Amino acid sequence: MDIGTLxxxxxxxxxxxxxxxVPLGLASGFLGAxxxxxxxxxxxxxxxxxxxxxxxxEYVLISVPLFxxxxxxxxxxxxxxxxxxxxxxxLSRTRGGIAIVTAVMAIVMAAMxxxxxxxxxxxxxIALPQMLRLKYDQNLAIGTICASGxxxxxxxxxxxxxxxxxxxxTSIHALFKAAIMPGLILGGLYILYIIVRTRLNPLLAPLPxxxxxxxxxxxxxxxxxxxxxxxxxxxxxGSIYGGITGITEAAGMGVVGVLLMIVLRREFxxxxxxxxxxxxxxxxxxxxxxxxxxxxxxxxxxxxxxxxYVAGLIVGADLPPMGIILMMMALFLIMGAFMxxxxxxxxAMPVFLPIVKQLGYDPVWFGILFCVNMQVxxxxxPFGPAAFYLxxxxxxxxxxxxxxxxxxxxxxxQLFVLVLMLMFPMLTHVFL
Amino acid sequence: xxxxxxxxxxIVAALAVGVILFMVFISPRLIHGMATKMxxxxxxxxxxxxxxxxxYIASVTMCLIAVIVAIMFxxxxxxxxxxxxxxxxxELSLWLGGMVYLFGGLYAMQQRCHIRITVVYDAVPxxxxxxFDIISTLCVVAFAGAxxxxxxxxxxxxxxxxxxxxxxxxxxxxxxxxxxxxxxxxLIALQAVNNLFADWHKDKILHDPTDEI
Numbered sequence: 001m002d003i004g005t006l007x008x009x010x011x012x013x014x015x016x017x018x019x020x021x022v023p024l025g026l027a028s029g030f031l032g033a034x035x036x037x038x039x040x041x042x043x044x045x046x047x048x049x050x051x052x053x054x055x056x057x058e059y060v061l062i063s064v065p066l067f068x069x070x071x072x073x074x075x076x077x078x079x080x081x082x083x084x085x086x087x088x089x090x091l092s093r094t095r096g097g098i099a100i101v102t103a104v105m106a107i108v109m110a111a112m113x114x115x116x117x118x119x120x121x122x123x124x125x126i127a128l129p130q131m132l133r134l135k136y137d138q139n140l141a142i143g144t145i146c147a148s149g150x151x152x153x154x155x156x157x158x159x160x161x162x163x164x165x166x167x168x169x170t171s172i173h174a175l176f177k178a179a180i181m182p183g184l185i186l187g188g189l190y191i192l193y194i195i196v197r198t199r200l201n202p203l204l205a206p207l208p209x210x211x212x213x214x215x216x217x218x219x220x221x222x223x224x225x226x227x228x229x230x231x232x233x234x235x236x237x238g239s240i241y242g243g244i245t246g247i248t249e250a251a252g253m254g255v256v257g258v259l260l261m262i263v264l265r266r267e268f269x270x271x272x273x274x275x276x277x278x279x280x281x282x283x284x285x286x287x288x289x290x291x292x293x294x295x296x297x298x299x300x301x302x303x304x305x306x307x308x309y310v311a312g313l314i315v316g317a318d319l320p321p322m323g324i325i326l327m328m329m330a331l332f333l334i335m336g337a338f339m340x341x342x343x344x345x346x347x348a349m350p351v352f353l354p355i356v357k358q359l360g361y362d363p364v365w366f367g368i369l370f371c372v373n374m375q376v377x378x379x380x381x382p383f384g385p386a387a388f389y390l391x392x393x394x395x396x397x398x399x400x401x402x403x404x405x406x407x408x409x410x411x412x413x414q415l416f417v418l419v420l421m422l423m424f425p426m427l428t429h430v431f432l
Numbered sequence: 433x434x435x436x437x438x439x440x441x442x443i444v445a446a447l448a449v450g451v452i453l454f455m456v457f458i459s460p461r462l463i464h465g466m467a468t469k470m471x472x473x474x475x476x477x478x479x480x481x482x483x484x485x486x487x488y489i490a491s492v493t494m495c496l497i498a499v500i501v502a503i504m505f506x507x508x509x510x511x512x513x514x515x516x517x518x519x520x521x522x523e524l525s526l527w528l529g530g531m532v533y534l535f536g537g538l539y540a541m542q543q544r545c546h547i548r549i550t551v552v553y554d555a556v557p558x559x560x561x562x563x564f565d566i567i568s569t570l571c572v573v574a575f576a577g578a579x580x581x582x583x584x585x586x587x588x589x590x591x592x593x594x595x596x597x598x599x600x601x602x603x604x605x606x607x608x609x610x611x612x613x614x615x616x617x618x619l620i621a622l623q624a625v626n627n628l629f630a631d632w633h634k635d636k637i638l639h640d641p642t643d644e645i
Binding site: 017018019020021022023024025026027029030032033037042043044045046047048049050052053055056057059061062065066069244245248249252253255256259273277278280281282284285286287288289290292293296338339340342343382383 | 495508534537549553624
């Protein structure tokens with residue numbers, strides 16, 4: 001069977017199987033088997049197991065369960081709550097202060113771990129009740145929590161970038177360096193947006209009643225509460241950027257750091273530990289088996305000559321290079337509205353990246369663009385995961401429609417940053 | 433690179449003995465409570481033998497994540513505090529990590545939490561869902577069959593030669609991980625078939641995207 005028909009079959013097959021609810025990883029593995037069988041017969045099946053085996057011996061992949069473990073432990077400790085209280089003392093008298101505290105806290109937490117979900121839930125539990133009690137505008141409160149809570153996969157360390165680096169054989173170190181600036185711009189713009197909105201319309205964020213004056217002494221006394229998170233950021237990012245350890249060992253040290261703090265804070269219990277392990281094991285299993293299935297499919301499709309066929313099609317379409325990149329961005333946004341980021345990296349990148357390289361663009365830059373795209377996908381209806389995470393902890397009167405409505409300005413900011421990155425690729429080189 | 437000292441061998445051997453002792457003596461006593469706890473299912477009594485095997489393996493392999501953290505910490509301390517990097521930590525974590533990725537998929541299958549899109553699935557009546565379940569299970573079984581069929585020869589060859597990493601410590605990672613890929617893929621297919629039967633008479637449940645990840 002020629003590769004054109006095969007590609008079409010693959011596209012129809014994946015859409016059909018996903019629609020009826022076949023698990024993504026196993027559906028791609030199955031289609032990989034179909035592709036090699038059509039092209040090479042039974043002897044082609046070899047590639048599936050080979051690709052899966054290769055993946056199990058990938059050292060940097062260990063950082064995925066470790067970062068998840070770190071986040072799972074952090075969520076179950078009081079470290080984050082303390083940081084929130086500490087920041088609150090400093091900022092609660094400012095207009096929109098609690099929203100700013102939420103965003104700052106999300107940025108610091110994003111620099112400790114690389115996943116979303118836990119962060120949104122945590123902020124939803126800690127910050128949302130307080131903002132609602134102070135009669136903050138509901139949309140502003142929800143949007144801030146979900147948008148800044150999603151930064152976990154944008155600001156390094158980030159699991160999205162780790163998997164992207166693995167699939168495309170790009171240096172994860174370079175990706176992490178390149179992602180700092182865009183991540184901070186995104187977080188900074190959220191804060192700027194909060195400040196501007198609340199200054200223009202003070203009703204959006206009423207100030208707390210002035211019962212007691214917060215003295216400088218109180219502020220200084222709150223400082224130690226901010227220390228543990230900062231120390232964790234230094235441990236993880238410091239050892240990566242400082243070149244002391246690789247990414248995997250930095251993740252391991254992050255886990256040790258969190259565990260140590262939990263023990264020192266007398267919060268440790270075996271129950272907490274086992275629960276965190278269980279959650280980690282399950283999440284790693286789901287993420288990595290999408291990777292296994294998709295690597296089998298990508299391997300099968302590559303030896304069948306698929307990527308060069310698609311590349312030929314796209315390059316032959318006579319679009320300007322930037323037009324092709326824009327088309328890819330549009331595809332990511334559409335796919336992101338329906339699919340999980342792991343699936344998109346694994347299914348689209350083996351096809352897209354050779355084209356990007358052939359056009360002469362930097363794969364690191366493209367990875368960052370992809371990462372910003374995925375930020376949008378966490379918020380975009382109908383399946384933006386951030387909305388569902390928040391819904392699970394928000395008061396019942398807040399509906400999903402309310403939540404998605406509140407995302408609109410933040411999605412606008414994300415798209416603005418995407419355009420910024422497209423126009424000024426040098427922003428990714430600030431730290432190189 | 434310093435040669436592997438007898439002490440390094442002893443540490444690795446102690447770890448291996450610890451895991452084996454744990455599996456043989458301690459974990460069977462936990463197994464009932466563990467199965468209930470690991471399954472998050474109040475009706476844990478109805479778990480089939482396949483569920484129990486999956487949950488048992490999961491309860492042991494998930495501890496490997498903690499082992500990886502521990503040995504990495506050991507490596508960092510001995511490298512920076514004692515200027516004596518170990519030779520076995522990297523490779524041992526690679527080995528254990530491989531087991532974690534593979535068996536994590538089995539646990540995810542038992543928990544029915546593999547990433548999937550459930551819009552259409554949730555919208556159709558239960559009878560159609562059953563049809564979808566059958567197709568889904570067939571896909572999994574066919575995939576597992578293709579993997580086992582295609583990779584069997586290579587995995588056996590590596591296992592028979594007891595192929596190592598070719599490094600100083602030379603752990604038999606290629607020899608063991610090849611067969612393990614096949615075993616776990618087959619177990620996942622078994623678990624999928626088991627799920628099909630176990631869920632056949634269950635009522636329709638709507639999926640909550642927060643379950644995933």
